[in-house]
Amino acid sequence: MAKAEAQVDGEGSGGDIQVIARIAALLDCLDPDSPYLDTQTTAKALGVGRSTAHRYLVSLEKRGLLRRRDATTYELGPVLSRLGTLALSRLGVLEAARPVMHELCREIRNTVVLSVWGGRAPVIARVVPDNSRITTISVEVGRSLPPDAAQSRIFAAYHKLGRGGRSATGGHLRAVDDQELVPVGGLLTASQVYAGGGFKTIAAPILTADGGIVATLAVIGLAVFMPEEDDRTVAEKLVSAVSRIGLN
Structure with missing residues (x-):
C-alpha cells in the first residue's frame, strides 16, 4: 500500500x-x-x-x-x-532601519537602499528615494545585485569565502582585496561607479552584536551629486546611520 x-x-x-x-x-x-x-x-x-x-x-x-x-x-x-517580500518583512532589520534611512536620505539628498542576503546574492529589500532633485534614480525592491556591486563586495568581505568564491551562506561572491575597501569607524565600506560614471553607490555593513553581517546600507546617487572628494564624508554618514540601527 x-x-x-x-x-x-x-x-x-x-x-x-x-x-x-x-x-x-x-x-x-x-x-x-x-x-x-x-x-x-x-x-x-x-x-x-x-x-x-x-x-x-x-x-x-x-x-x-x-x-x-x-x-x-x-x-x-x-x-x-x-x-519574497513577506519573508523579507520578517527580518527585524527592515523595521529598525526605516526611520534611520529616512533621516539619512534627507541629510545627504540621495537615495538610500538596504540589501539583505538572498541566498545567492544581495537583494534590495527597502528603498527610500530622494525626491529633492529634478532627476531621481529608480531602484527596484527585490532586485538581486551583481558580484561587482558595492553591496556585494561588502558581503564578500564579511562572509567567510571558501573554494571558488563560494560563501558560507551558499552564494557566489567574487573575492575582494583591501584596495577595494575603505575602513571607516571600525567598519569596511565600498564604493562603485556605474554606467560610464553616471551614478555611484557607497555601501556599509549592518552587523549583529557578534559581528555577523545581516544587511548592507547604501547611498545611490548621480555621480555629479556625489563627487569623489565627498566619498569619505558620505561613508562616515553611512557608518553613523548604521550605528543608529538597533538590532535585538
Whole structure:
C-alpha cells in the first residue's frame, strides 16, 4: 500500500514528491546572472523533454509563480514576489532601519537602499528615494545585485569565502582585496561607479552584536551629486546611520 501511495504522489526514492523537487530545482536556476527561464534551460535542469518543460513553465505561469517576459522567456511571478517580500518583512532589520534611512536620505539628498542576503546574492529589500532633485534614480525592491556591486563586495568581505568564491551562506561572491575597501569607524565600506560614471553607490555593513553581517546600507546617487572628494564624508554618514540601527 505504501508503495502504491508513493507512486500516486510521485514520491522519489529520496522521499521528495517529484513535482515539488523539480520546481525547487527549476527555481534554483534563477540567479543575478540568469534571471530568466526558457524551455531549453528548463528541459536541461529537469532532465525532461522540451514539451514537458514547456508544460511546467505554462503551469507555473498560470499559478503566478512565473510571469511571461516575452514569447520564449519567463521571470519570477507575483506569487513568488509576494512571498519574497513577506519573508523579507520578517527580518527585524527592515523595521529598525526605516526611520534611520529616512533621516539619512534627507541629510545627504540621495537615495538610500538596504540589501539583505538572498541566498545567492544581495537583494534590495527597502528603498527610500530622494525626491529633492529634478532627476531621481529608480531602484527596484527585490532586485538581486551583481558580484561587482558595492553591496556585494561588502558581503564578500564579511562572509567567510571558501573554494571558488563560494560563501558560507551558499552564494557566489567574487573575492575582494583591501584596495577595494575603505575602513571607516571600525567598519569596511565600498564604493562603485556605474554606467560610464553616471551614478555611484557607497555601501556599509549592518552587523549583529557578534559581528555577523545581516544587511548592507547604501547611498545611490548621480555621480555629479556625489563627487569623489565627498566619498569619505558620505561613508562616515553611512557608518553613523548604521550605528543608529538597533538590532535585538
